Amino acid sequence: MDYLAGLLELCGSWLVGSRNRFGFVCNGIGCALWVAVAVRSGIYGLLLVAVPGVCVNARNLWKWRHNAEANQ
Secondary structure, rough: OOOHHHHHHHHHHHHHHOOOOOOHHHHHHHHHHHHHHHHHOOHHHHHHHHHHHHHHHHHHHHHHHHHHHHOO
């Protein structure tokens, strides 16, 4: 599951850099998988990065949508 989480985050970052909104979805799923990996493996320090990552990703998607609507 950790390989999938890493792959989704890399693909998501690539897509966001290419101005594709689907990248936020990939990043969000990747971050959620990292949360699951951290809990299942007992690596609770990883939660310090993974949980805020989900929040930051949601914030960035919200800002992206509002900026796109304002520019139209």
